[in-house]
Amino acid sequence: MSFQASPPPLGSQRCRRPGNEETFYVQCRAAYLAVFGSSLTNVGSKQQLCRVLRQAGRNPSLATLNKYWTPRTSELNFDDFCEILKIEMQTDKNELMRAFRKMDVNGDGYIAHSELEKALTTRGEKMTIQEVNAIFSLADINKDGKLDYTEFCSLLVSTAKCCQTAALERLEADAKLRRQNFGNESDSPLKSSISSSSSSSSSAAVAAITVPQPPESPRTESDTSCQKESRSFCRPSSAHSRRSSLSNGITMTASSTKTCKTMEPAALLEWQHSCMKGCFFLEDDGSISSLQYCLHLPQTTSVYLTIQPLDLSHRPDKPPSWMMVDTALFVLSAGDTKEDSTLVCFTELRNKGKCVWKGELSAGTYYLLPFTSGCRLRKRSRKNLSEKPVELVYRTDTGELDLTREFREVLSDIFEVIDLDGNGLLSLEEYNFFELRTSGEKCDGEAWAVCRENFDTRRNQLTKQGFMELNLMEATERDGDPADLWLTLEAMGYNRGLELVEACPFQIDVHCEGSQPSVQPLSLDSGPRLLNQALQKSIVSKAEARALRGKDNVLLYTYRGEHRISSLIVNKTNQKVTVHVNNDQSRNCCSSRGMAVFAVEVPAKTKTVCQHVLPISDRQDWTYCCVESILPGQ
Numbered sequence: 001m002s003f004q005a006s007p008p009p010l011g012s013q014r015c016r017r018p019g020n021e022e023t024f025y026v027q028c029r030a031a032y033l034a035v036f037g038s039s040l041t042n043v044g045s046k047q048q049l050c051r052v053l054r055q056a057g058r059n060p061s062l063a064t065l066n067k068y069w070t071p072r073t074s075e076l077n078f079d080d081f082c083e084i085l086k087i088e089m090q091t092d093k094n095e096l097m098r099a100f101r102k103m104d105v106n107g108d109g110y111i112a113h114s115e116l117e118k119a120l121t122t123r124g125e126k127m128t129i130q131e132v133n134a135i136f137s138l139a140d141i142n143k144d145g146k147l148d149y150t151e152f153c154s155l156l157v158s159t160a161k162c163c164q165t166a167a168l169e170r171l172e173a174d175a176k177l178r179r180q181n182f183g184n185e186s187d188s189p190l191k192s193s194i195s196s197s198s199s200s201s202s203s204a205a206v207a208a209i210t211v212p213q214p215p216e217s218p219r220t221e222s223d224t225s226c227q228k229e230s231r232s233f234c235r236p237s238s239a240h241s242r243r244s245s246l247s248n249g250i251t252m253t254a255s256s257t258k259t260c261k262t263m264e265p266a267a268l269l270e271w272q273h274s275c276m277k278g279c280f281f282l283e284d285d286g287s288i289s290s291l292q293y294c295l296h297l298p299q300t301t302s303v304y305l306t307i308q309p310l311d312l313s314h315r316p317d318k319p320p321s322w323m324m325v326d327t328a329l330f331v332l333s334a335g336d337t338k339e340d341s342t343l344v345c346f347t348e349l350r351n352k353g354k355c356v357w358k359g360e361l362s363a364g365t366y367y368l369l370p371f372t373s374g375c376r377l378r379k380r381s382r383k384n385l386s387e388k389p390v391e392l393v394y395r396t397d398t399g400e401l402d403l404t405r406e407f408r409e410v411l412s413d414i415f416e417v418i419d420l421d422g423n424g425l426l427s428l429e430e431y432n433f434f435e436l437r438t439s440g441e442k443c444d445g446e447a448w449a450v451c452r453e454n455f456d457t458r459r460n461q462l463t464k465q466g467f468m469e470l471n472l473m474e475a476t477e478r479d480g481d482p483a484d485l486w487l488t489l490e491a492m493g494y495n496r497g498l499e500l501v502e503a504c505p506f507q508i509d510v511h512c513e514g515s516q517p518s519v520q521p522l523s524l525d526s527g528p529r530l531l532n533q534a535l536q537k538s539i540v541s542k543a544e545a546r547a548l549r550g551k552d553n554v555l556l557y558t559y560r561g562e563h564r565i566s567s568l569i570v571n572k573t574n575q576k577v578t579v580h581v582n583n584d585q586s587r588n589c590c591s592s593r594g595m596a597v598f599a600v601e602v603p604a605k606t607k608t609v610c611q612h613v614l615p616i617s618d619r620q621d622w623t624y625c626c627v628e629s630i631l632p633g634q
Contacts, residue, residue: 028082031056040578041597042075052081057090059156064088064518079594080353082380083388093157100149122561126623250560250624252615264351265358271511275521277420281415281437281493282379282502291420291433292531293368293508294334294522300362301514305329306354307347307370310505312413322504326564326614328355329508330534334365341367341530343537348561354509367522369531370506373564373612374592380501389496392482393475401476410489410498411471415464417492417505420521425461433521438491453514496609536607539568551630554602556610558626565624567610571602577632578602579608585625590616598632 032039035052043049046069054059068076068084075085102113103119121129127189185356214450265271278291297303307329313320328348330340345364348354392407403411418434426434432442451457454473455466462470475485493503510517543557553572559565571577583589583596592612602608615622 004374014057016432022025024085025082026084027056028078031085032078032081039078040601042077043081044075044507045069049076052247053084053088056085058085058088070481071151093153096153097150097154100153104149109148109150110147112146118146153521192472204512207386226373249403250558250565252560252565252622252624254615254619254621264356265302265513268511271304271513271560272516273512274510274517274519275422276508276510276521277417277422278370278506278508278521279417279493280327280370280377280504280506281491282377286379288372288374290506291521292370292523292527294516294520295331295366295368296520297361297363297366297515298511299515300360301512303357303359303361303513303517304511305331305347306509306511307352307506308354310417310507312500314503320500322377322500323506324618325508326355326373328371328564330369330371330538331357331358331361332367332369332530332534334367343534343541346534346538350563367530368508368519369527369534370508370620371531371535372504373566373614375612375614377502377504378594379439389482389486390498392485393472395480401472401480403472403475406498407471407485408468411468413500414466414492415467425458425463426467427461429521430458431462438488469617532609535566535609536568539566539609543568545570548579548628548630554579554630556628563614565613567626567628568598568607569602569606569628570607574604576601576603579610580629582627582629583613583625585627586613587625588616588622588624589613589624 029039031052032055034055036043036047043052046065049069050060050065053065100111101107103115105115117129137355147257177545276293278293278402280288280290283289300399307327308327309323309327311319311323313323326628330346331344333344335341342619344361345359348359349356389403390406393401394404396402414434415426420430420433428443428445428448431448435441435443451462451466451470452460455469456463471485471488475482478484493500495501509518510519539557539559540560545555546558548554548556551573554577555570555572557568557570559567569579577615579600579602581593581598581600583591590613600608600610610628613624613626
């Protein structure tokens with residue numbers, strides 16, 4: 001179980017790729033379009049996943065397919081497919097040869113049918129006798145009951161390359177398909193987790209063999225989005241595109257040259273103050289989650305709100321990467337029910353690295369909903385899982401287990417993050433937020449009493465030393481096996497190098513002139529929905545509606561803040577519309593969609609946040625140039 005989630009970041013969490021990776025995405029698209037009519041079509045079964053991976057030159061085993069198509073998977077989109085191809089490398093002939101040589105007792109380059117059958121039907125991912133016979137039917141050229149595995153490996157690799165080449169040739173030959181460049185960026189999280197290592201031992205290489213097949217004929221499906229031509233140019237050339245497209249051009253100056261319009265109050269140090277910490281976490285499905293909070297004001301007062309990334313760096317000369325993550329805070333009044341909550345304000349401006357809001361709030365209770373756009377907090381490749389991880393525990397000269405210095409530093413940082421009120425102690429409530437995040441279970445009163453008896457506590461709360469002792473006990477109980485410790489670290493956003501790469505700690509400060517504010521962590525079942533509604537209202541309240549040409553009932557709102565541009569699509573029609581979005585002409589921009597060109601499906605009578613855009617470099621001017629077009633045929 002995770003902390004309450006913010007709205008799913010818009011599609012996959014990926015940044016715009018540099019030009020030297022363009023070939024990779026062309027190959028991905030070519031393979032995908034060789035099986036499906038459009039990159040907006042989702043993979044709907046394990047068999048389809050196998051087909052499209054083969055078109056990309058991969059040779060997936062059943063274990064590989066099961067890794068990405070779990071019992072909970074209903075579909076995968078084009079972006080999921082790209083992530084899989086980053087992890088699963090192309091068939092390597094040398095690795096296959098090494099595996100076969102281990103079974104070649106005589107070293108003569110051949111393996112008897114009976115020997116191969118025994119190896120492939122009893123070890124690793126067991127194959128059926130029919131599958132083994134199929135391999136022999138392809139590779140036993142002399143029909144002498146022996147496998148010439150050199151020939152077989154060459155056949156396997158060449159067939160994979162042939163599939164890939166055929167897909168690329170088809171894409172090049174079809175100008176219409178070549179212009180398609182959308183990911184399946186609907187306003188929903190990914191349907192599955194793509195976070196596995198591609199490493200495998202040579203002994204498993206042979207067990208992973210699937211029977212080579214020739215390139216498949218292009219699949220023809222009735223797909224409106226592929227039958228109708230869509231343009232990916234900033235100035236659409238067709239008459240229809242001109243009628244149904246809308247262009248936005250905004251030039252923003254560098255953040256370093258801006259001065260905040262909302263400076264902090266001169267007597268801020270004399271105001272009443274309350275502080276609360278938290279953390280944005282990247283989930284396996286690509287969504288971003290965080291705690292939410294409840295603010296109580298006993299009387300009407302002037303308020304100065306700030307939110308900023310929390311600096312945990314041990315090196316002042318090298319700020320951590322998450323310090324560049326954008327943060328914002330939405331304030332909702334708490335009604336009689338959650339549905340009655342209304343947006344009051346949100347932090348728009350920046351002052352001294354903090355996102356701020358200053359104004360007057362009436363006495364009452366408010367929800368504080370932290371937000372980040374997802375432009376700068378993204379899933380990282382996990383290829384480095386195959387590398388040797390940092391040591392977490394070691395044995396002392398006396399043979400006792402202890403935590404390494406590196407691990408203690410990380411645990412100290414984790415303690416700082418989960419010590420929400422910053423008093424240097426963990427209450428049961430604070431510790432349970434940590435437990436829910438890492439194990440999905442709560443610590444009850446009885447277990448907490450045992451914890452207090454065995455570990456260092458003060459005022460019935462766990463100290464940092466006690467937190468270290470608890471983790472050491474966990475390692476000791478498993479005789480030094482760090483597997484569970486790594487699960488905890490990964491849940492908190494750390495990689496195998498003990499770098500915090502998939503989380504962003506933050507700090508909220510509430511200053512009140514006339515009364516003492518009270519801020520408490522809050523878990524709302526409807527948290528993601530409330531934040532999404534607040535985000536939509538903030539865009540509508542600050543932007544003018546413009547109808548997409550040709551569709552008067554499809555409106556686009558573009559919010560221009562001091563440091564963020566956000567757009568919202570409102571579909572008032574009775575049918576779904578698909579909007580093609582092109583950011584190709586933008587400069588120094590990073591989209592939360594992770595792609596320069598994509599499509600957004602907007603169901604009937606709904607609103608969908610299209611994208612958020614930030615500058616790649618805050619020190620340089622940036623130009624937002626976006627063309628939104630309704631795909632033809634709708």
